[in-house]
Amino acid sequence: MKYQVVIGLEVHTQLTTNTKIFCGCSTRFGSSPNSQTCPVCLGFPGALPVLNQKVVDYAIRAGLATNCSIAPRSIFARKNYFYPDLPKGYQISQFDLPICLNGHLDIEVDGVTKRIGITRIHMEEDAGKLVHADVPGIGDDSCVDLNRACTPLLEVVSEPDMRSPDEAIAYLKKLHEIVRYLGICDGNLEEGSFRCDANVSLMPVGSTVFGTRAELKNINSFRFIKQAIEYEMERQAEILDEGGKVVQETRLFDPNTGTTRSMRGKEEAHDYRYFPDPDLVPVIVDQAWIDQVRESLPELPDAKRARFSADLGLPEYDVEVLTASRELAEYFEETLSLFPQAKVVSNWVMGEVTRALNDDGKEITESPVSPAQLAELLKLVEKGTISGKIAKTVFDEMYKTGKKPEEIVAEKGLVQVSDTGAIEAIIDEVLAREPGQVAEYRSGKDKLFGFFVGQVMKASKGKANPGVVNDLLLKKLQG
Known part of the structure; x- marks a missing residue:
């Protein structure tokens, strides 16, 4: 390709506070339309x-975790535009003086690390939501649900560094x-808790002058x-190849067709007529507050x-799986604290535990089998009370009933047989x-050893101690 893509992202993360950013209304998702509103969020x-202080706490957490500087003084501003889901006619956001500045994240793509x-x-409030539906007695119409209005957001704006x-x-x-590790956002893309605007432009390969960008809006x-x-x-490359000019605009992505379409001309900052909100005082963050938040940060993924x-000496694959979420990592570590064999615990968490949860469509926090169990x-x-094979049967029963493993083993008579006399009798029967x-x-076909082990285990209904079986069987066959 003769063009180099330039990408900058604006990510809106909805914060997991119980109440909104500037009022006491609930932020609970899924309530009936306009049931979580008050004069403040209705404008x-x-x-x-x-201002909700927890929103500031969460902003500081996000800033520290992304290597930002925390501003000692930040200002809320009014971003003026008119849309049906914006009851005040402006959005309270931050402009000239945001709370976090100049951070970075290191990513890895194809084995190459890039900053x-x-x-x-910056902190801001969310707008409401337009619902397009068939309204009884009215027909097809667009209705406004303002439950989401004034919900707290952090907008994370990247540099145009992605290529x-x-x-x-x-x-x-x-x-x-x-x-998600910080606990400030549930990261639910389907519900819009984590959504992205992408600014995309093309420039000739070797150039340092960015092209005209298009903004792709609210992709979840x-x-x-x-x-x-x-x-x-592809769209912009085709325009440039034909000698045309890319128009600066906001575009919507249609997942059904895999295409973008024009929504409106892209505004510049001055179009929003930003000015400091006269109803909100500056946010002052001292070093003591920053230090307090820093001490409360969890261990981050990297x-x-x-x-x-x-x-722990775990393989890279295990590490990636176990740290995919904070909750899964905590489940693993809690189990490990009670049974300090990292690879064994890893195998079970990634294997039986994850399999059962995936089959049920559950998260690790909903696991019926606790780390202690x-x-x-x-x-x-x-x-040696039970074999590894029987343990999987016991686990399935634990998952279904919530019973303790010892209880299931006793009830079902699953105790492993380690008595050499009993096992030797089974081996003799199989060999005969x-x-x-x-x-x-x-005569030399050593691979048949596995066949004999399988037959003995089958005859013992899986209860024979595999180690004892292997030792006795080897002696019998060699003898």
Whole structure:
């Protein structure tokens, strides 16, 4: 391709506070339309906003986690525009003096690490939502639900440092992972808790002069974001190849067709007539507040991955899976604290635990088997009370019933047989039944050993201790 794509992203993260940014209304998702509103978020004359302190805490957390400087003084401004879901006729945001500045995230694509700059992170309120529906007695219409109006957002604005759709997705996934680890955003793309505007332009390869950009608005899926950028690259390249000029505009992505379409001309900052909000005082953040928030930060994904690799000796694949979410990592570590064998615990968490949850469409926080119960099961295997194979059967029963592993083993008579006399009798019976196979093994077909082990385990209904079976069987066959 003779053009180089230039991508900058603006990510809106909806904060997990219980109440809105400037009033006490609930932020709960899914309530009936306009049931979580008050004079402040409806923009009634004379209703005054009061800043939610937790929003500032969360902004500082996000800034520290993304290597930003925290501004000692930041200002709320009014961003003026008219739209049906914006009852005040302006959005309270931050402009000249945001709370976080000059950060970065390091991403890795195809084994190459790259630093993506973060211009700013600022606090703002969300707008409402237009609902296009068939209204009884009216017909097709657009209605306004203002439950979301005044919901707290952080807007994370990157530098235009990304040069491929893959880099953009890597950056987004890294940011998504961080805000979830911080606990400040649930990261639910489908519900709009984490959504992205992508600024895309092309410039000739070798040039340093950016082309005219188009803004792709409110895309709520990693897959769709990549598709939208790829389509926009092709669209702009075709325009430039034909000698045309790319128009600066806002475009919407249609996931059904995989294309973007023009929505409106792209505004510049002066079009919004920003000015300081006269109803809100400056936000003052002293060093003590920053230090307090810094001390409360959890271990972030990159640090956790490095520790799991260096201290626990886990393979890279295990580390990536186990740190995919903070909750999964915590489940693993809690189990490990009770059964300190990292690889064994990793195998079970990535295997049986994850499999069962995926089958049920559940998250790790909903697991019926607690870390303590899983650790008890692994101790039974370690003691030789049950075999690894039987342990999987016990786990399934634990998952279904919530019972303790010892209780299930006792109820179902699953205790592993380690008595050499009992196992030897089973081996003798199997060998007597398979004289031809015995002769072939003794003539040099060593691979038949697995066949004999399987037959003995089958005859014992899986209860025979595999270690004892292997030792006794080898002696019998060699003898």
